[in-house]
Amino acid sequence: METVIVLDFGGQYNQLIARRVRECNVYCEVKPYTTTLEEMKAVNPKGIIFTGGPNSVYEGTSPHYDSKILELGIPVLGICYGSQLMAYMLGGKVKSAPVSEYGHTEVMIDKHDAIFTGVSDKLVCWMSHTDYIETVPEGFSVTAHTKNCPAAAMSCPDRKLFATQFHPEVVHTQEGIRMLQNFVYKVCGCSGDWKMDSFAETAIQSLREKIDKGKVLCALSGGVDSSVAAVMLSKAIGKQLTCVFVDHGLLRKNEGDEVEAVFGPNGPYELNFIRVNAQQRYYDKLKGVVEPEEKRKIIGKEFIQVFEEEAKKIGAVDFLVQGTIYPDVIESGLGQSAVIKSHHNVGGLPEVVDFKEIIEPLRMLFKDEVRRVGLELGIPEYLVYRQPFPGPGLGIRIIGEITEEKVRIVQEADAIYREEIAKAGLDSELGQYFAALTNMRSVGVMGDFRTYDYAVALRAVNTSDFMTAEAAQLPWEVLFKVTNRIVNEVKGVNRVVYDCTGKPPGTIEFE
Ligand code: XMP
Numbered sequence: 001m002e003t004v005i006v007l008d009f010g011g012q013y014n015q016l017i018a019r020r021v022r023e024c025n026v027y028c029e030v031k032p033y034t035t036t037l038e039e040m041k042a043v044n045p046k047g048i049i050f051t052g053g054p055n056s057v058y059e060g061t062s063p064h065y066d067s068k069i070l071e072l073g074i075p076v077l078g079i080c081y082g083s084q085l086m087a088y089m090l091g092g093k094v095k096s097a098p099v100s101e102y103g104h105t106e107v108m109i110d111k112h113d114a115i116f117t118g119v120s121d122k123l124v125c126w127m128s129h130t131d132y133i134e135t136v137p138e139g140f141s142v143t144a145h146t147k148n149c150p151a152a153a154m155s156c157p158d159r160k161l162f163a164t165q166f167h168p169e170v171v172h173t174q175e176g177i178r179m180l181q182n183f184v185y186k187v188c189g190c191s192g193d194w195k196m197d198s199f200a201e202t203a204i205q206s207l208r209e210k211i212d213k214g215k216v217l218c219a220l221s222g223g224v225d226s227s228v229a230a231v232m233l234s235k236a237i238g239k240q241l242t243c244v245f246v247d248h249g250l251l252r253k254n255e256g257d258e259v260e261a262v263f264g265p266n267g268p269y270e271l272n273f274i275r276v277n278a279q280q281r282y283y284d285k286l287k288g289v290v291e292p293e294e295k296r297k298i299i300g301k302e303f304i305q306v307f308e309e310e311a312k313k314i315g316a317v318d319f320l321v322q323g324t325i326y327p328d329v330i331e332s333g334l335g336q337s338a339v340i341k342s343h344h345n346v347g348g349l350p351e352v353v354d355f356k357e358i359i360e361p362l363r364m365l366f367k368d369e370v371r372r373v374g375l376e377l378g379i380p381e382y383l384v385y386r387q388p389f390p391g392p393g394l395g396i397r398i399i400g401e402i403t404e405e406k407v408r409i410v411q412e413a414d415a416i417y418r419e420e421i422a423k424a425g426l427d428s429e430l431g432q433y434f435a436a437l438t439n440m441r442s443v444g445v446m447g448d449f450r451t452y453d454y455a456v457a458l459r460a461v462n463t464s465d466f467m468t469a470e471a472a473q474l475p476w477e478v479l480f481k482v483t484n485r486i487v488n489e490v491k492g493v494n495r496v497v498y499d500c501t502g503k504p505p506g507t508i509e510f511e
Contacts, residue, residue, distance in 0.1 A: 001202075002190045005045040006030045009063050009081050011052030015327065017079070017169045019366060020177060021049070025192040026184045027199075029364065033063045040069065047075040047188035050082025052167065056096070056131050057081070057088040065089070075160035075187045077115070080129060083163030087154070090137035090161075099148040101127035104172060111143040113155045114186045115162050115179050123174040125152075125166035132165065160187055196372045200232065203361055207236035210359070214318030219307060219349060220245045220273075221391070222259035225323030225362060227383050228374040231269060232361050233321060235377065238270040242317075244310045246303055249279025250393030250402070252418075253411040262383060278306050286395065286402045292511035295402065299392040308352040316354045324360040325370055387432050388466070396511040400439035405492065406454075410437040412490040413456045420482045421460075430472055433460035435486075436499075436510045444494030453494035456486055461508055469503040 006017050008030050021028035026046070031039075040048070048069070055062035067089040070076060078086035084094045105127040109116050133151040136142055144153035144164070155162040162183065168176035184190045216233055220226050220243040233241045243263055247256040256275070264273045285298050311317075350358065362370050374384040390396055394414075398406045414435040421427050436457045444451040458479070463469035483496040499506070 001027050002046045002194065003043055004028045004047045004049065004184060004188065004190070005040065005043060006049045006051060007033055007035070007065065007082075009033050009051050009053030009085065010055070011079075011081060013167055013169050014051045015366070017049055017051060017180075020169045020180050021184060022194075022366075022369070023177075024181050024184050024190070025194050026188075026190045027194040033065055037066045037068055041072070045074060046190050047077065047184060049183075050076065050078040050085055052080030052082060052128070055081065057084050057094050070159070070161060073160065075183070076162070077183045077187075078161075078163035079167060079169070080165060083154070083165050084129075084131055084133055086161060086163050087133045087135075087137055087140075087151075090140075092133055092137035092140070093135040094131055095134050096130060097132040097149065100130040101146065101148055102129075103127065105146050105149075105166065107144050107146050107152050107166060109144045109153075111141060111155075113141075113143050113157055113162070115153070115155065115164070115182050116143060117182050117186060119175045119178055119182075124172070125164075125168075125174065125176070126170045126172040127152075127166050129165060133163075162187065196369060197376050199365075199369075200373050200376055204232055204236045207233060207359070207361060211237050211240065211319060214240065215314075215316075216241045216319045216321060216359070217311065217314060217317040217353060217355065218243045218321035220259070220263060222251070222255060222383070222386075223323075223389060224367075224374060224384060224386055225325055225370060226321075227262075227379055228370050228377065229321050229323045229361050230263065230271065231374070231377045231379055234269040234271040239272060241321075242272040242274065242314055244274045244276065244307060246276045246278055246306050248282045248299065248303065248306075248393060248395075249404075249407060250282065250299070250395045252389070252394070253415040258383075262380060268378070274310060276306055276310060278302070281306070282395075283402070283404055283407075288401060290400050292396065295395050295511065296392050299395050303391075304349065304352055307349060311353045318356050319359045320350060320353050320355040320357075322358055322360045323362060325362045326364055326366050329363055385428075387430075390509055396509050397434060397436040398439075399437065399510055406437055409454060409456070409490055409492050410435060413437070413486045413493060413496075416485045416489060417458055417482050420478055420485065424475065424478045426474070426478070429462075431461050431463035431466070431469060432508055433458075433472070435459075438497070442495055446494065451494045453492050455495040455497055456490070456493050457497050457499050457510070458482065459499045459508070459510075461503070463503070463508070466508065467503075469508055471500045471502055474498070 004021050008014050018028045018030050088094050104124050107125040109121050132149050136151050136154045140154045140156045142151045143155050146152045153164045168179040218230050220230050230243050260275055289295050371384050394410050417435045438455045438457050440455045460472040461469035462472050486496050
């Protein structure tokens with residue numbers, strides 16, 4: 001398979017570079033700068049991209065790389081720190097720039113080499129640097145400059161070495177995608193025939209070979225990642241796979257049945273499906289508990305116990321499936337095996353299951369790629385495009401004590417909210433939205449009667465990374481309609497409020 005390697009020197013856009021290359025239909029992996037030259041040769045990449053990074057090349061502690069990498073005839077593109085590193089490795093001069101450049105910067109192209117083929121003479125690019133290349137190495141020419149940066153790009157086409165001080169991967173760089181396309185197609189000679197469907201096919205084939213006649217166990221939550229992983233395995237090994245789905249009674253309305261309809265015996269997939277109806281068990285354990293962390297811990301612990309009981313019934317298995325995806329791998333430190341997400345649904349599982357090896361079929365995919373594979377494998381859209389749902393479920397959307405009655409209220413209110421958001425066509429625009437049950441009761445009037453009922457809180461946020469978020473400005477008509485429907489249709493609710501808090505200071509979930 002044609003592969004381009006992104007060699008990671010600690011820059012903030014490294015995942016993005018890999019994404020962009022994959023968007024060119026070229027398979028791309030991020031590897032740490034500690035990857036040895038031998039390991040790199042073993043991958044036999046069509047090209048390598050040195051990323052940006054926060055350091056200065058001339059500081060002793062900065063990440064460097066064996067300069068022999070530049071002599072292998074493999075095309076290399078250096079970006080930002082990567083460009084300075086290339087210059088430094090080959091005897092050019094890098095120093096602290098008299099004027100640092102940050103943000104949108106006008107770049108003049110001096111020479112339309114392979115990278116700049118078809119690119120305008122003048123463009124706005126994204127810069128973020130305090131060092132610059134003062135003198136390019138011997139054999140290199142300057143191919144672009146800015147007002148303050150004499151070598152905003154350089155190249156030595158004979159040796160297939162190219163470098164840009166700016167970031168072609170970010171959207172703020174005009175025609176940046178074109179430059180990356182030029183690198184992978186014109187310089188590296190990639191054919192661009194890598195596609196998600198070939199990924200799925202190849203991955204299923206290799207899972208089949210690896211697992212052979214082995215037994216596989218998967219904890220299925222109904223979320224996107226575990227669903228896609230389960231379907232891939234079902235296609236690879238059919239009934240050798242057993243999926244355990246724990247219904248903890250804190251799922252959204254009808255969710256348990258929806259998961260069962262897809263993965264259960266009447267669904268389209270060949271696998272063993274075990275649904276554990278543990279609702280009552282959870283409600284009993286959670287009785288009287290009000291403290292959020294305690295609730296989370298009880299829900300998590302109970303999950304492990306339920307799963308352990310099921311695993312014992314199944315007996316020893318050969319493989320345990322984890323739905324780890326690429327951002328988890330990158331964030332948890334490249335080159336090491338992925339730390340299992342602190343998601344309560346999977347964290348802790350390996351200790352209670354008797355198995356030989358973990359398999360992570362989605363380890364190399366970004367979230368939207370997981371979704372694309374899901375669609376290709378024929379998983380229904382409503383499952384593939386599901387918004388994030390926390391492991392502890394509605395348990396952390398009910399403030400205070402959890403009761404079956406409160407679960408019913410929040411399920412009904414949330415279903416109405418989701419239905420109206422979808423009707424208004426807002427579902428794909430919002431990062432996350434849900435109804436929560438406040439622990440507040442207040443006085444109202446319905447017909448001729450006084451009521452003393454709960455208040456439901458509606459939440460909707462826009463976010464790109466879930467680390468920060470802002471409250472979405474939902475159209476008033478939508479809020480009005482949802483409110484009316486909830487107070488009329490959901491018994492036990494007489495008031496609806498909208499949460500306008502961002503994160504920080506609020507979190508997305510209520511507990
Ligand atoms: P917060 O509430 O921390 O949520 O702003 C950020 C994102 O994480 C989700 N979330 C969880 N996901 N297990 C999960 O799998 C959990 O325990 C959990 N808690 C919060 C939340 O839905 C949001 O998308």
